[in-house]
Amino acid sequence: MQLGFILSLLFAVLIATFAVQNSASVAINFLFTKVEVSQALVIFISAALGAIIVAFLGLVKHRKMNKTINQQKLEIEKLKKDCTRLDRKKQEKVLNDDEN
Numbered sequence: 001m002q003l004g005f006i007l008s009l010l011f012a013v014l015i016a017t018f019a020v021q022n023s024a025s026v027a028i029n030f031l032f033t034k035v036e037v038s039q040a041l042v043i044f045i046s047a048a049l050g051a052i053i054v055a056f057l058g059l060v061k062h063r064k065m066n067k068t069i070n071q072q073k074l075e076i077e078k079l080k081k082d083c084t085r086l087d088r089k090k091q092e093k094v095l096n097d098d099e100n
Helices: 002-021 039-099
Strands: 025-030 033-038
Touching: 002 039, 025 039, 033 039
Parallel strands: none
Antiparallel strands: 025 033
């Protein structure tokens, strides 16, 4: 976990350095608008949106895995109960066979 944080921090510093070194004004055309903004701002916004998208996709994957884990836990409990029930039946059969 800490390695991921350190790598993320290092990547953020690299992006910030790149953005500051490329701070010229650029024209952005989007749909029907044209805006002059700093290239650094475009880089920061792009990086932030990328991070948000990655975080969202990670959250979706995490929730999906938790759902699978919970389903598997329920299945394990069911199988344990079945094993216990079958062991009891087996013991009863052995006792009945011994009595005969």
